[in-house]
Every structure is written in C-alpha cells, then in structure tokens.
Amino acid sequence: GQQVMQIPQYQHVQEGEDFTTYCNSSTTLSNIQWYKQRPGGHPVFLIQLVKSGEVKKQKRLTFQFGEAKKNSSLHITATQTTDVGTYFCSGGTSYGKLTFGQGTILTVHP
Amino acid sequence: DAGVTQSPTHLIKTRGQQVTLRCSPKSGHDTVSWYQQALGQGPQFIFQYYEEEERQRGNFPDRFSGHQFPNYSSELNVNALLLGDSALYLCASSIDGANYGYTFGSGTRLTVV
Numbered sequence: 001g002q003q004v005m006q007i008p009q010y011q012h013v014q015e016g017e018d019f020t021t022y023c024n025s026s027t028t029l030s031n032i033q034w035y036k037q038r039p040g041g042h043p044v045f046l047i048q049l050v051k052s053g054e055v056k057k058q059k060r061l062t063f064q065f066g067e068a069k070k071n072s073s074l075h076i077t078a079t080q081t082t083d084v085g086t087y088f089c090s091g092g093t094s095y096g097k098l099t100f101g102q103g104t105i106l107t108v109h110p
Numbered sequence: 111d112a113g114v115t116q117s118p119t120h121l122i123k124t125r126g127q128q129v130t131l132r133c134s135p136k137s138g139h140d141t142v143s144w145y146q147q148a149l150g151q152g153p154q155f156i157f158q159y160y161e162e163e164e165r166q167r168g169n170f171p172d173r174f175s176g177h178q179f180p181n182y183s184s185e186l187n188v189n190a191l192l193l194g195d196s197a198l199y200l201c202a203s204s205i206d207g208a209n210y211g212y213t214f215g216s217g218t219r220l221t222v223v
Contacts, residue, residue, distance in 0.1 A: 001169070004152075033211045042200060043153065045211030088152050097166050098143075098212070100152030 002027045004091045006101035014109050019076040021104035023089035031092040032065055032072045037103070038085040046074075048092075079108045113137070114215035116201050122221045123191050131186040131218045135203030142184040143212065144176060145200040153200055159184055160206055188220075196222045 003026040013019050023032065031050045035043035047056055049065035049072060056063045062075045072089055086105045090098040113136035123129050135142050141160045145153035155168035159178035178184045182203075188195055198219050202212035 035211070035214075042214045042216050043202075043212075045213065048211050090152075097155050097158060097168070098153075099155065100145075102152050 002091060002093065002099045004089060004099050004101040006089055006104055008104055009102065010105050010107070012107045012109065013079050015081060016078050019079050019083070019106055021074050021087050021089075021106075023072045023074075023101055025070045025091045025099075027091075028069050029091040029093070030069075032069075033090045033092060033098065034063060034072075034074055035088045035090065035100075036085050037088065041085075043088060076106075079106070081108050081110055084108050113213050114139075114201055114203050116199075116215035116218050118218060119216065120219045120221075122223060125191055125193060125222055127191050128187065128189045129191060129220060131188075131199050131201075131220070133184045133186070133201030133203075133215060135182050135184070135201075136213045139203035139205055139213065140182050141204045141206045142178055142182065143202045143204075144184070144186045145202060145214075146170075147198040147200055147217070149197075156186070191222045193222050196220060 005024045033048045034046040037043045047063050052069050053067045054065040060077045064073045086103040088100050088103045090100045115134040117132045143158040144156040147153040156170050157167040158165050162178045173189045175187045198217045200217045201215045204212045
C-alpha cells in the first residue's frame with residue numbers, strides 16, 4: 001500500500017532560525033496536504049497542493065510539491081515559538097483518503 | 111472551536127468491551143472520516159462515510175465499524191477491545207469533491223485497560 005515518509009523526525013531550532021521538513025511518497029499523489037498539530041491538540045489544515053511543481057506561500061511558510069508529485073516540502077523562515085508542534089504531510093488519493101507521514105516534531109528555543 | 115464535535119473526550123474501557131464514539135461534522139460538511147492516532151504517530155485512516163455509506167476503508171479489522179446518519183453525524187464502534195486499541199480517535203469532516211483540507215475534531219482519547 002501507499003507509504004508516506006517524513007524527515008526529519010525531530011528538529012530543534014533557535015528562535016529565528018529556518019526549518020524544513022521533507023515528505024516522500026511511495027506512489028504518485030493526486031494531492032498533498034499539510035497539517036500542524038500542537039501538543040495535546042488535533043491536526044489543523046494548513047494547505048493543499050495539487051499541481052506538479054506547485055509552490056505556495058503563507059506568510060513565513062513555503063510549501064512545494066515535486067514535479068513527479070511524489071514529494072513535498074515545508075519551509076518555515078525565521079521560526080517563532082508559536083511554530084512549535086508536529087507538522088504532518090498527508091498524501092491524498094481518490095475520494096479523499098489521506099495517508100499521513102509520521103510527522104516532524106519542531107521545537108523552538110527562545 | 112474546531113467546528114467538528116466529538117464525544118466523549120476521554121474514555122476508559124476494559125479489554126473485551128465495546129465502545130461507541132460520536133462525531134458531528136462541521137456545518138455544511140457531508141463527508142466524515144475516522145482516524146486512529148497512536149502516541150507519537152501520524153493519524154491512520156480507518157474509514158470514510160458519505161451518503162450514509164462506507165465509501166473507503168483502511169487496513170483495520172472488522173471489529174471497527176461505523177455509521178453515518180441522515181444529518182451527516184457519524185459513529186465509530188469498536189468491538190472486543192484490545193489493549194492496542196488505546197489511541198486518540200479523530201473525526202474529520204469535509205465537503206465531498208471540495209478541493210481543500212479536512213477539519214478535524216479534538217478527538218476522543220480511548221484507554222483500554
């Protein structure tokens with residue numbers, strides 16, 4: 001079955017440093033979605049990418065979808081303590097079934 | 111406010127018992143999906159309901175079953191509980207065919223002892 005892998009598993013940064021997490025799928029995806037889960041919370045939708053090579057920005061966050069639609073990345077510029085949490089990518093297939101990666105836990109030290 | 115309401119928030123059950131979890135989707139959403147999230151892991155897809163039918167199912171045994179009601183709310187039932195069923199159960203709703211992400215509820219924390 002489809003597998004989605006994320007690296008790194010953990011990332012510790014100083015406030016103000018940049019952060020990147022990478023996502024790779026074993027199969028071609030129809031879309032990729034990114035979610036953020038704060039400690040003790042639930043996943044919150046950040047963005048969906050659909051087109052090959054697509055790049056989207058949300059303030060300090062930049063999302064990319066690979067040309068082959070099998071990989072993606074999330075880059076945060078100048079991290080803040082409010083960025084703390086686990087970032088999940090999820091590969092979308094027909095009828096919206098999402099296969100989640102294991103997530104990258106981001107810790108930001110002030 | 112997540113928009114998706116799940117109940118109960120926490121539950122403790124004994125091995126072999128049965129449990130029912132409930133979900134009310136965000137207003138205007140017609141599709142409900144259920145996910146199991148073990149500690150330190152990503153959510154795992156259980157199944158999805160649309161028009162009161164199970165449309166897609168993940169790799170979970172038949173002990174996991176569900177239902178969707180005409181008002182789009184949904185239930186997740188788990189029979190013959192095992193210790194390994196202890197997890198956070200998340201309900202996610204969306205509009206069928208809409209090109210945006212899911213809205214997740216705050217989840218039900220199930221502990222099997």
